[in-house]
Amino acid sequence: MTTTSEVLEVDGLRMRYGSNDVLHDVTFQVRQGEVVALLGPNGAGKTTTIEILEGFRMRSAGRVEVLGVDPAHGAEQWRAKVGVVLQSWRDHGKWRVRELLAHLGSCYACYSEPWDADELVAAVGLTEHADKKIATLSGGQRRRLDVAVGIVGRPELLFLDEPTAGFDPEARREFHDLVQGLETTVLLTTHDLYEADKLADRIMILNDGRIVADGTAEELAKRIVGEDEVRWKRDGRQFTQLTTESTQFAFELFQRYGQSIVELEIRRASLEDTYLSLVHQAEVTA
């Protein structure tokens, strides 16, 4: 164990396939107990990053420590402390839900006190499907099972890769409740801003292989770009102005035109605007 509370430390991570750089100099930390979202558009390098951290993929350069260990050389004891939920599992289709959880739990017996299969089935809301064959589960149920498998050994750190891709809104909401109830450090990837906002204590935006922003949802919205939209009417004409200083702008507007300004509207920069403008900026400068 490291003495700091850093569960995850990434410093100067690079990944190159042939002559194509997928990750350039990715640096970040995750502290114990945090839920952090790695947010970015498709192809940004989220899955590559998380697979390197899971120890499933070799990196080209940079320092990576997961629970104080380089995941490229993680021993079985390290493996027992890390939970992994990949983008798509379809393994063990012939197994029954409770049966698989009991079996996989038994693999952790010498490292930790694994979850009791019945309690875990209940915790992820699959009690009525406990004796069903896994191949017959719906997408949402299967995903809940995947999370159950991910946490069966009571990991200190859980990786969730695109946990709700392809969910309907109801399944997504249930899944969010499930993840919010977990008492462990979580790193999740998503391209869904709403999901990142809902689940994560902290959001890192990854675009084109670079972390372009890192902070809480409010911090991101406040700190970066975030242009508010000011709309008004004057003499029957509609005006729109984007500005970072919307209050000041409105004040000046009234000073100048007084009562001829009508239907004033100020829309504050939302996280979504911030995200889009960040991704857009990064694409322009790239």
Added chain:
Amino acid sequence: MNPTATALRAGWSRGLIELRQSLTNAGDLFNHFFWPVLMLATLFFMRDVSFGQSGFLLGTLVLPSILGMNAAMSMVTMSQLLTADREDGTLLRAKATPNGMLTYLVGKILSVSGGLVVDLAIFLVPALFIISGLTVGTAGSWLTLVWVLALGLVATLPIGAVLGSLFPSARSQGLLTLPIIGMIAISGIFYPITSMPEWLQGIAQVFPIYWLGLGMRSALLPDNMVGVEIGESWRHLETVGVLGSWAVVGVLVAPVVLRRMARRESGSSVVERREKALQRVR
């Protein structure tokens, strides 16, 4: 409990679960019955045919040979299961679990061996009603059958695991079928090997199928039938030598190949293969 003991115990229960699944599911049950029933039909039509001037009944010769052939086929089963498990992510799951690969392999060896014993019984029990002249009444016969079977499995299962790691997809496993059928044809399963040209006999004696067939014949045939074998001997020493060599090679090579294959597995490689498979369907 130490990690290896934990993995062995988990692997044991995994094997039993997989075996139970394969005996309670329609698709797998069909596979369990298909070959034995086909072989029984073959035996039935062969039962009165005699081999050359020897006066031996071909059916009597062929029954133990088929047992040996089936045992050798567990190599193909192992290979197919491994490739399928790689495609659907079962192996990746094993990789994400502490000591999961060891657990997985122990389970797979147990379930394939157990499945084979079931297949052999499905064939052997009815076959004994069709064929006569076997030495099934003595304990020695069964003892020989058991050691030949055990040695055969140790020789063939690791090689099967290696093949399964090398094939990129379940579909490409089809490439295995042709050489295997050729091997069966030259290995003295359905007709005594001594009636083949000598160079073919030489090739056959490199591979496990011939030796498993010979070992099974040595277990179940009366001693006077040794006359149709090479050197008019059951050649137990040579059997142990050849099967033992395959076992040693397999046990040495399999972990290396399996580890290399496992290292390449990641979530995206599983997704990639699935997308490729879907493209072929479209």
